[in-house]
Every structure is written in structure tokens, then in C-alpha cells.
Amino acid sequence: MFGLALAAPPGPMNAIIAEESVLRGWSSGFIAGTGAMTADIIFFVLAYIGVATVVEELPLLRGLMITIGGVLMLYFAYDAVESAQTTFSGDGAPDGSRGFEKALVLGLTNPFQILFWLTVGVALLEPGTLDILAHTPYIGEAVAGVLIVETGSVALLAGMFGGIVVWITGFPALLAATDRRIDSLEPFVASGSALILVGFGIVFLWDGLGTLL
Helix, strand or coil: HHHHHHHHCHHHHHHHHHHHHHCHHHHHHHHHHHHHHHHHHHHHHHHHCCHHHHHHHHHHHHHHHHHHHHHHHHHHHHHHHHHHHHHCCCCCCCCCCCHHHHHHHHHHCCCCHHHHHHHHHHHHHHEEEEHHHHHCCCCCCCCCCCCCCEEEEEEHHHHHHHHHHHHHHHHHHHHHHHHHCCCCHHHHHHHHHHHHHHHHHHHHHHHHHHHHH
């Protein structure tokens, strides 16, 4: 439940997964998902060995990472617009997939993931209790207190990453299956992905530049 709650909310990661899934099929969407999960694994390792606290103690470094993430999201939004134009014109999906690289670099510069691993992620490694759904993006306050678990266990970490795997497997499969039934889905998903990336890119740039300045 924890892994699904973290992976499912709309955001830049799912925008990339959706775009790859409808334009290039399930495998490309899944590979993009593994890029996002790889970023989480990297943050997990950094939290485990204590390096994550360095980012927390250096707000300018965190601001720089967030600013880079905002710039990258705007760039990938432009790429999504080009994909939408290509599919609208009937030329088919553009060649080549960079879904893994896109999701990985966005994951490493995504404020949600950075802040999660600086706070909740570190707490997961220490024995205690944690209200896990309270930290779900957007809806945390509404579901606070629903699921409280013991932290510091291998089972919790395995379950979290297992839930992420379920999402990055099932979400692309659902989109690919839907796309086979709706011929005009690709350009609309690509356009929606571009809008999401632009929105988050602007927010992250504002946040990052505000921190740096």
C-alpha cells in the first residue's frame, strides 16, 4: 500500500511513463518506470549511508537540484509536444525511447522524492512507527492515521519497492491496452504529459530559484 500510494499520484514521473506507454508500448512505459524507481533506490542507498543529510544541511545544493529539475521538466515537456504533433499528423511515434533516462534524471531532481528521502525515507530505516499514508503527495492530510506501521524492518522496505514495481508494471499495461482500443489516444496523452511537465517545471523552477536567491 505504501509503494502504491507513493507511485500512483499524478506527477512528472507518471507523465513520462504514460507518454512512453502510449507512444511506444508497455515495455517502454515499464522501462521509464524503472528509471524512476532507480532514482528511489539511489536515494535509499544515500539515506542508508548517511549522505542524504548532507543535502538537508546545504539548502543551496537542494535549491540547485530542484532548479535543474524544473529546467529538465520544461525541456521534456517540449519533447512531449513534438511527440504529440507527430502523432496528430499521423506519422506515428517518433523513433527512439529515452524514457529511462528522462525518469531517472527527473527522479534525482524531483523535490517530492528529495524531500521524501530526507525525511520519511530516513525514518523508514530507524526502529519506530510511521503514519505512512500521511506523507502521500496531495492527499496526505485526508488519509492521516489510516495506516501506521513499524519502521526499521526489511519487510516494510521490500513492500514499498514491491508496490512501486506493481505500479510501474500495471499502469503502462493499462494504458497500452486502452490505447489499442482508442486509436486517437496517443496525441492526447502526449499533450497531457506536456501540460503536467510544464506545470511542475514552473513550480520547481520557482521553488529552486527562490531558494538560490
